Amino acid sequence: MIDLETQSLNGPRRHPAPxxxxxxxxxxxxxNNRDETADLAIVDGRVAASIPAGQPFEEIxxxxxxxxxxxxxxxVHFREPGQSAKETLSSGARSAAAGGFTSVVCMPNTSPSVDxxxxxxxxxxxxxxxxxxxxxxxxxxxxxxxxxxxxPIGSMARAGxxxxxDDGHCVxxxxxxxxxxxxxxxxxxxxxxxxxxxxxxxxGVMHEGYWSTVLGLPGWPSAGEELIVMRNILLAxxxxxxxxxxxxxxxxxxxxxRDARARGIxxxxxxxxxxxxxxxxxxxxxxxxxxxxxxxxxxxxxDALIQGISDGVVTILASDxxxxxxxxxxxxxxxxxxxxxxxxxxxxxxIDLLVHKHKAIDLPRLIALLTIEPARLLRLDRGxxxxxxxxxxxxxxxxxxxxxxxAAFQSRSTNTPFHGLQLKGxxxxxxxAGRTVWP
Amino acid sequence: xxxxxxxPPPDSPATTWTRKDLIAIRDLTxxxxxxxxxxxxxxxQVGARDVKKVPALRGKTLVNFFVEPSTRTRTSFxxxxxxxxxxxxxxxxxxxxxxxxxxxxxxARNLQALHADVIVLRHSSAGAxxxxxxxxxxxxxxxxxxxxxHPTQALLDVFTIxxxxxxxxxxxxxxxxxxxxxxxxxxxxxxxxxxxAHVTLVGPSTLVPREFERMGVxxxxxIDSILPDVDxxxxxxxxxxxxxxxxxxxxxxxxxxxGLTRERAARLKPDALIMHPGPINRGVEIDxxxxxxxxxxxxxxxxxxxxxxxxxxxxxxxxxxHV
Numbered sequence: 001m002i003d004l005e006t007q008s009l010n011g012p013r014r015h016p017a018p019x020x021x022x023x024x025x026x027x028x029x030x031x032n033n034r035d036e037t038a039d040l041a042i043v044d045g046r047v048a049a050s051i052p053a054g055q056p057f058e059e060i061x062x063x064x065x066x067x068x069x070x071x072x073x074x075x076v077h078f079r080e081p082g083q084s085a086k087e088t089l090s091s092g093a094r095s096a097a098a099g100g101f102t103s104v105v106c107m108p109n110t111s112p113s114v115d116x117x118x119x120x121x122x123x124x125x126x127x128x129x130x131x132x133x134x135x136x137x138x139x140x141x142x143x144x145x146x147x148x149x150x151x152p153i154g155s156m157a158r159a160g161x162x163x164x165x166d167d168g169h170c171v172x173x174x175x176x177x178x179x180x181x182x183x184x185x186x187x188x189x190x191x192x193x194x195x196x197x198x199x200x201x202x203x204g205v206m207h208e209g210y211w212s213t214v215l216g217l218p219g220w221p222s223a224g225e226e227l228i229v230m231r232n233i234l235l236a237x238x239x240x241x242x243x244x245x246x247x248x249x250x251x252x253x254x255x256x257x258r259d260a261r262a263r264g265i266x267x268x269x270x271x272x273x274x275x276x277x278x279x280x281x282x283x284x285x286x287x288x289x290x291x292x293x294x295x296x297x298x299x300x301x302x303d304a305l306i307q308g309i310s311d312g313v314v315t316i317l318a319s320d321x322x323x324x325x326x327x328x329x330x331x332x333x334x335x336x337x338x339x340x341x342x343x344x345x346x347x348x349x350x351i352d353l354l355v356h357k358h359k360a361i362d363l364p365r366l367i368a369l370l371t372i373e374p375a376r377l378l379r380l381d382r383g384x385x386x387x388x389x390x391x392x393x394x395x396x397x398x399x400x401x402x403x404x405x406x407a408a409f410q411s412r413s414t415n416t417p418f419h420g421l422q423l424k425g426x427x428x429x430x431x432x433a434g435r436t437v438w439p
Numbered sequence: 440x441x442x443x444x445x446x447p448p449p450d451s452p453a454t455t456w457t458r459k460d461l462i463a464i465r466d467l468t469x470x471x472x473x474x475x476x477x478x479x480x481x482x483x484q485v486g487a488r489d490v491k492k493v494p495a496l497r498g499k500t501l502v503n504f505f506v507e508p509s510t511r512t513r514t515s516f517x518x519x520x521x522x523x524x525x526x527x528x529x530x531x532x533x534x535x536x537x538x539x540x541x542x543x544x545x546x547a548r549n550l551q552a553l554h555a556d557v558i559v560l561r562h563s564s565a566g567a568x569x570x571x572x573x574x575x576x577x578x579x580x581x582x583x584x585x586x587x588x589h590p591t592q593a594l595l596d597v598f599t600i601x602x603x604x605x606x607x608x609x610x611x612x613x614x615x616x617x618x619x620x621x622x623x624x625x626x627x628x629x630x631x632x633x634x635x636a637h638v639t640l641v642g643p644s645t646l647v648p649r650e651f652e653r654m655g656v657x658x659x660x661x662i663d664s665i666l667p668d669v670d671x672x673x674x675x676x677x678x679x680x681x682x683x684x685x686x687x688x689x690x691x692x693x694x695x696x697x698g699l700t701r702e703r704a705a706r707l708k709p710d711a712l713i714m715h716p717g718p719i720n721r722g723v724e725i726d727x728x729x730x731x732x733x734x735x736x737x738x739x740x741x742x743x744x745x746x747x748x749x750x751x752x753x754x755x756x757x758x759x760x761h762v
Contacts, residue, residue: 213650214465216565216587216625286566331542332564334585 017434018058019043019051025062030368031384040067042391045433049387068367069385070102070392074374075318082111087323087412093131095411097438099343100427102392103134103382109168115140115151117159132437136162141180147171157187162378165192172198181239190377192244195228205334207280207297220295222250229253233260233267242266247320249275249294251304258313270316271305273349286333289417293338310360317369319346323413341411345418351398351425391434398425456754460572460579463588464629476598478750495757496525499556503529507563512582516559519748547571557756578756586620591751592716593626595744599736600671603712608635613665615641616675616724623716628656639665645686662697666706673714674724690723704729712736
């Protein structure tokens with residue numbers, strides 16, 4: 001019998017963490033509308049009012065730093081079980097920690113897929129042994145992510161999944177999607193949907209528009225996403241159950257969600273850094289590190305996504321961290337897998353683009369989109385620095401200028417279009433349950 | 440390996456060819472296109488001699504790497520290489536290790552390890568020749584990549600137009616058919632616009648999306664409206680197989696709406712050229728008699744293709760200056 005406690009080599013849960021005192025930082029805790037310079041104490045792995053008298057503690061000088069709740073990314077692919085050459089729970093967790101994330105939500109499109117409680121338990125146990133951040137599994141909506149019959153949602157709920165999703169795929173059968181929503185409501189599990197109409201998108205590999213026309217690559221029209229966003233709005237209204245639309249890429253999707261939310265429909269959406277950092281024009285060299293699903297779109301889409309973040313239509317930011325081996329990506333464009341790694345560039349890109357460059361939102365709002373907003377959707381007891389909350393903290397230097405170096409990534413994969421990019425702002429220390437996991 | 444500087448052949452215009460690869464017409468300057476055409480004109484004269492061989496590529500190895508099947512383009516490149524005295528190897532997808540799961544990159548690196556000087560690549564994936572050219576020291580010539588480009592076809596098309604009509608600038612060229620999926624169309628559009636021609640695309644709205652107008656061409660779905668005005672009609676092969684079923688209802692309807700029938704051909708200018716990259720579908724995009732009429736230059740295109748490909752091989756890999 002394996003003793004999970006003694007197997008742990010570098011996991012955060014082996015020994016109780018020493019008490020921490022984060023001195024004179026700018027504490028930003030959007031859940032409590034808090035933005036002030038103060039000290040923050042972490043005792044026994046939880047946020048505390050102060051360090052008890054006489055107890056030893058480590059002190060960290062946080063002057064000129066932001067002290068934020070540990071960041072949460074609700075959309076990552078850590079590839080275990082089955083594809084550990086791309087990423088493991090361990091390497092993915094280190095990548096998250098290096099990017100400032102203390103909690104991540106793993107998508108179920110592994111091999112085998114997470115469509116039954118035993119895989120859920122396997123991931124939880126392996127993560128407890130090996131991962132330096134909190135890993136929350138999701139379960140598939142349908143068996144084998146095949147879109148044909150419901151997976152054992154109740155059993156997976158009992159095993160501890162935090163959401164349902166067929167991410168990477170999209171349930172095309174609207175009746176099945178409706179029943180999944182109704183069934184998931186029993187367990188208060190939100191559904192995260194990858195919005196893609198298979199007929200409209202076909203074999204599309206890039207945004208359908210001028211550049212797909214020039215490059216002769218099969219187009220992936222915005223309508224292929226918007227049609228499913230619209231379907232989800234209708235079903236969320238019909239079933240009175242929340243649906244969260246993943247990685248929005250088009251202006252039309254933002255408009256649909258804006259209108260639906262104004263009518264009180266329980267629909268939400270997330271935006272990934274690459275969809276506001278790049279456009280389809282960057283595919284001219286057929287570099288597969290610019291190939292993702294949904295694809296990079298036009299400047300007008302980028303503008304609408306940023307506007308949606310700015311005016312509160314988009315409530316969550318995420319990476320869609322999708323590692324692939326170099327040899328898998330170094331093939332003909334239409335044969336390459338979709339996706340890029342994102343955890344280690346995510347915060348830098350969002351601070352640089354949303355706060356500094358476009359001034360679309362301020363830092364407290366950015367932190368809310370990366371903490372309390374996803375925590376609320378997933379009903380996690382995290383994303384805040386309320387006394388008694390888990391001692392997950394990210395220290396951020398919003399003015400630090402740095403250069404992305406893919407070779408220095410903690411992830412096992414380096415498939416990024418951002419290598420060499422200069423950014424302003426990044427996490428400089430990541431703390432999980434009072435223990436520093438990065439650097 | 441980066442581009443190799445080379446000097447131009449004798450009597451060429453005042454431009455030099457510095458490319459090791461030919462990937463896309465979109466990359467070329469008008470002067471580079473003209474240089475290829477002038478070089479091809481010189482090689483065409485070689486083809487009329489008793490001894491058709493020149494030693495320009497003697498000792499060089501050319502690999503015809505055709506991942507997607509082709510007969511006419513492959514044969515044209517093969518003959519062009521023979522006439523330049525190169526050694527030629529033909530590889531298809533089924534005879535290569537691609538069928539065993541080897542990646543394109545590894546297959547090509549193996550070819551380079553065998554000291555292939557030139558790789559002529561035909562591939563179903565847009566961007567595949569660029570991909571190889573960035574990774575190999577060998578010259579890479581694009582012989583057609585997906586729906587992207589087919590640069591030597593465009594060069595032979597403008598060569599043929601220039602030879603027959605004396606110029607390209609100012610002419611009005613209609614390209615008719617399946618534009619959306621056509622690499623020939625994209626290369627032709629680029630070559631014609633760079634040389635100063637006016638281009639109108641004609642075909643069903645499903646196969647000629649309006650996005651093309653942003654390239655600087657006109658789009659119409661009414662062939663009859665443009666016939667009296669054009670100097671050249673370039674007909675593309677129309678297919679109605681598998682994935683095309685959703686784009687138009689039938690070949691019969693296509694012919695009725697867009698086919699170059701005898702009646703339509705009669706409305707063309709008397710000296711208008713009729714072109715087709717082949718293989719032609721007699722009775723579909725072109726009436727059989729029209730295909731064989733004196734205004735049809737379809738076979739001239741084939742002949743000129745040989746000279747144009749000799750020029751491209753000579754410029755990219757030949758003794759044009761670096762041996």
